[in-house]
Amino acid sequence: METDANSSFVGCKTRCTGANYTSMVSACDGFGCCQSMIPSDLQGFRVDLRRENSTFLKSSGDQDCQYGFLASNDWFQPNKTDLYALRDGDYAPVVLNWGILDASLPKSLRLQLDWTVLTSDEPAECRTTSYVNKSTTPLIRCSCNDGYIGNPYLRDGCLDVNECELPEWQLLDWRRSCYPQKCVNIPGNYKCSNGKRTVTSLIIGLSSSSGSLVLIFLAWWMYKLIKKRREAKLKEKFFKRNGGMILQQQLTSPDGNVEKSKLFNSKELEKATDHFNKDRILGKGGQGTVYKGMLTDGRIVAVKKSISIDEKNVEPFINEVVILSQINHRNIVKLLGCCLESEVPLLVYEFIPNGTLYGYLHDPEFPVSWEARLQIATEVASALFYLHSSASIPIYHRDIKSSNILLDEKHRAKIADFGTSRSGALDQTHVTTLVQGTFGYLDPEYFRSGQFSDKSDVYSYGIVLVELLTGQKPTSSLVAENWIGLASSFIISMEEDCLFDILDPQVRKEGGEEEIIVVANLAKRCLKLKGRKRPTMKDIVIELEGIRNRSQPATGLAEHQGKADCDASEELGADVALSISRGSEADVGSVQLSDGHPLLTSDTW
Structure with missing residues (x-):
């Protein structure tokens, strides 16, 4: 072995009694194995093995059983290492101690000698060493502290060792297993925990949690308060805007x-x-x-x-x-x-559950009896009479049509949709407004003059009566080449004595001839072009009630014998010239009218 300028000889002697003896030893104490410490300032070494008596080796034929090596003391632990198995290894780990010449350091650091700690942070530590060369120049040595491993001469070179993942035998003497407690790794060390918090940590945790909950609650409360105020202001805005x-x-x-x-x-x-x-x-x-x-x-x-x-x-x-x-x-x-x-x-x-009269009349799968039609006509007339004269202020509906007449669970008629209604003073017979209504039900006199009266509702009611009698839609046509409204075709049929040809089959089957003619004449009077010639709703109610009270049994009408030729395509008379045609519909495009579809459909009510 060589140091700075001197050579040293270090050796040991062992006795060997058999080839496999080294596999059974528990310590390197001279029997099958020996070991020696080397100087710390070693710069080189050479291994030389000599035998005092080679009789056993020669007789056994195993000339290669002796071997020597330089190894780290931490790695070489004979009591836990199979010494015989080391013969198959290629190398053994060593630790090279080295340092930095103090002369290469700043003057302020060179003044610190004799094991003075120069730097000591948690992972690594550097000191001046007492091992000197012949010029007595001190060296600086750095090492990773316990619980760390790596290169202490590099920045962040010492890394933490997770002792909780190491087997117990690799721990240092003063470190023991935590079992049955839980091992918790900490920088440079580990601790054993039983999983229970201390009273102090529990109080701190509870305090922190309580504080967080209070802050969250306050934030939530402020959010709800601000949201509530915004909603209140928005509702106030809508309230004013909506009237x-x-x-x-x-x-x-x-x-x-x-x-x-x-x-x-x-x-x-x-x-x-x-x-x-x-x-x-x-x-x-x-x-x-x-x-x-x-x-x-x-x-x-x-x-x-x-x-x-x-x-x-x-x-x-x-x-x-x-x-x-x-x-x-x-x-x-x-x-x-x-x-x-x-x-x-x-x-x-x-809520009215049974839909609209429009849906019932024009659905072939649900025929409406004559008695039901007469009842509906009477109830609608009674409601309009109430609006015109019995209410505190006369009310004009202005949009009477079959789709605005609903039927309840007992099939009683109820008038709905008063969005276009107007009220007038008791001494006021007409109200002048923008024309509103539905094609097919619109009073021609009102359409022409813009003055609405109770007789305008009477005209619209007359169209509903015709619907009840014929089962036809107000804007349907009998002859495609000459389109006319229901009111015109109805009046023509009556004047030509062809009334029973346009009646609904259910009406012809169940209605009495006399009462049908009375109702048809009543409808014709409601459709007079001049409003003053139309009956009042009171007159209509009295007449319909009279028909119902007489309770004439349904005779059933066979094919009515009228005029042979009942073609409704003949020239219209002067009294029906105001019926709305396809051309006139385009001329009134600027008139405000509601659509002709039911507000409440029969398939959903």
């Missing part, structure tokens, strides 16, 4: 009578209609969509949601609320209340 101020004026007015209407809140109606689910739609019309809903008290209702919120539609909406609030009649759909704080105004009606 809430107008309705309040009606409520406070001495002449107002809307105390029977309830103001619903938007959340209640959203819940009732499942947030206005499209599967809840009962029907659509010119002024809105109707949804089926259920209130919290279990009542089934119909919620009408307006399509638009234009300023021009606010007044008709409030007008409908005011009008329906004044009405209490069994043949008129009852208004339960309204909601003005939603984005669009909402009306809540009683």
Whole structure:
């Protein structure tokens, strides 16, 4: 072995009694194995093996059983290493101690000698060493601290050893297994934990959690408060835009009578209609969509949601609320209340389950008996008579048609959709407004003059009577080449004595001839071009009640013997020249009219 300038000889002696003896030794104590320590300032070495007595080796034929090596003391542990198995190894690990000449360091560091700690952080430590060369120049040596492994001369070169993953025999003497506790690795060391928190850590954890929960609750509360205020301001905005101020004026007015209407809140109606689910739609019309809903008290209702919120539609909406609030009649759909704080105004009606008269009359699978038709005609007339004369203020519906007549569970008629209605003073016989209505039901006199009266409702009612008699649609044609309305074709048939040719088969089968003729003449009088020649609704009610009270049994009518030629395509007389044709329909495109489809369809009510 060589040091700086000197050579040293270090050796040991062992006795060997057999080839496999080294595999059974428990310590390198001179029997089959020996070991020696070497100087720390070693710079080179050479291994020389000599035998004092080679009789055993020669006789056994095993000339290669002796071997020597230089190894790290931490690695070479004879009590745990199979010494005989080391003969098959290629190398043994060693640790080369080296240092930095103090002369190469700054002067401030060179002053620190004799094991003075120069740097000592957690992973590594550097000191001046007492091992010197012949010039007594001290060296600086660095090493990784316990619990770390790596190159201490590199930045972040010493890495933490996870003792919890090492087998127990590789731990240092002062470190033991944590079993049955849990091993927890920490930088440079490990600790044993029983999994239970100390009282202090528990208090700290609870305090932190409680503080976090309080902060979260405060943030949530502030969010809800701000959201609630925004919703309140938005509802107030919608309330004013939807005519809430107008309705309040009606409520406070001495002449107002809307105390029977309830103001619903938007959340209640959203819940009732499942947030206005499209599967809840009962029907659509010119002024809105109707949804089926259920209130919290279990009542089934119909919620009408307006399509638009234009300023021009606010007044008709409030007008409908005011009008329906004044009405209490069994043949008129009852208004339960309204909601003005939603984005669009909402009306809540009683639910009418059996659809519209329009759907029944024009569905061939559900024939309507003559008795039912007569009852419906009487009930509709009674409702209109109430509106015109029995209500506190005369009310003109202005859109009487079969699709605005609903049928309840007992097939009683109920008039609906008052969006275009107008009220007038008791001494006022006409109301001048923008023309509104539905083609086929529109009063020609009103269409021409723009003045609506109770007789305009009478004309529309006359069209409904004709529908009940014939089962035909108001705008259908008998002859494609010469399109005419139902009113014109009906009047022509009566004048040509061909009435029974255009009647519905169910009417001809079940109705008595006399009562059918009376009802047909009544319908003809309702369709007079001049309003003053039309009967009042009171006259109509009296006449229809008289027919029903006589209870004439249905005789059943065979083919009626009238004139042979009942072609409705003949030239129209002067008294029906105002019937709307295809050409005139284009001429009134600017007139405000609702569509002809039912607001509440028969297949959903």
